[in-house]
Amino acid sequence: MVLATDDCVRGRGQVIAKLIEGEAGIKLPPGKRLMVEGRLRKRMRALGQPDFASYCSLLFKQGGLERELTHLINAVTTNKTDFFREAEHFDFLVEHMVPTLLKARERNPLLKIWSAASSTGAEAYTLAMVLDDLQSQRSDFRFAILGTDISTAVLAQGRRAVYPAEMIAPVPPEMQARYLMHARRPGARREVRMVPELRRQVRFTHLNLMDQSYPFDRDVDVIFLRNVLIYFEKADQDAVVARLVDHLRPGGYIVLGHSESMIGTSLAVRQVAPAVFQKL
Known part of the structure; x- marks a missing residue:
């Protein structure tokens, strides 16, 4: 995307929003211009940029866009998440998806x-x-x-597996006791951390869903892609879901958010529960 510094200064958040949409597929409507500007001011201060004109010059005149793009995405992306969000999907995983997958697999399989x-x-x-x-x-x-x-920032937090204590309220008490460690000397803000045994089961890595291919296995059993497609244009929604379904093994499942209708209806999948689809 080619932009002039003057265009950036005049458009401010709207220009940055277009840049983010082109690179990451995330659509930020005009009404969020001030939000974009506000989030970027912290980054500007960290770089010692006195105003938006200087920051735009850094991006578009001084060749800083490539190295700055990751920070731009970290600054403007929305990362709303909760434990056990839309809990019925996890119930369906336990009661239906896993038993069905195991019936079709060899003994003691690795579920991905x-x-x-x-x-x-x-x-x-x-x-x-x-x-x-x-x-x-x-x-x-x-x-x-x-x-x-x-977002590399949220991936780093995922690897640390440290969360505010109030965030774990939806986790059932027996799971809190088994899987969470509490700080012995909590500070002003109480925090918890996932136990090492659980952390070893989870790997985090960077991926832009707008990439044309994904460097991961093509025999995945279940993919969760919830409450992110709503930020994408329709054509991008279809392309992302098609690429993800291509990574599922036959009989595997893709789970969308309840706020999202099925994207890519021409794909070889069937609906088996609200927002849950199985690859044929």
Whole structure:
């Protein structure tokens, strides 16, 4: 995307929003211009840029766009996430998806689960807790979880697996006792951390869903892609879902957010529950 510094200064947040949409597929409407500007001011201060004109010059005249793009995306992306968000999907995973997958697999298979817009890791660790709990009951499978996101900042938090104590309220008490460690000397803000046994089951890595291909396995059992497609244009929604479905094994599942209708209806999938689709 070619922009002049003057265009950037005049358009400010709107120009940056167009840049983000082109690079990451995330659509930021004009009404969020002030939000974009506000989030970028912290980054500008960190770089010692006195005003928006200087920052635009850095981006478009001084060749700084390539190295700055990651920070731009970190600054403007929305990373709303919760543990056990839309909890019925995890119930369906335990009651239907895993049993169905195991029936069609060899003995003691490795189930591959992918949180494709993992944010700070709440979804990935919810999956880990749910699957580890199920494994303790039936012990006839192994599992590995991949979390991917475009924001390097949230990926770093996911790897640390440290969260504000108030964020774990939706986690059932028995799982809190089993999977969470509390600081012995909590500071002003109480924090918890996932136990090492659970952290070893989850891997986080960077991925831009707008990339034309994804460097991951093509025999994934379940992909969670919830509440991110709403930020994409229709054509990008279809392309992203098509690429992800291509990474599912036959009979694998893709789970969307309840606020999203099925994208890419021409794909070889069938709906098996609200926002849950199985690859044919």
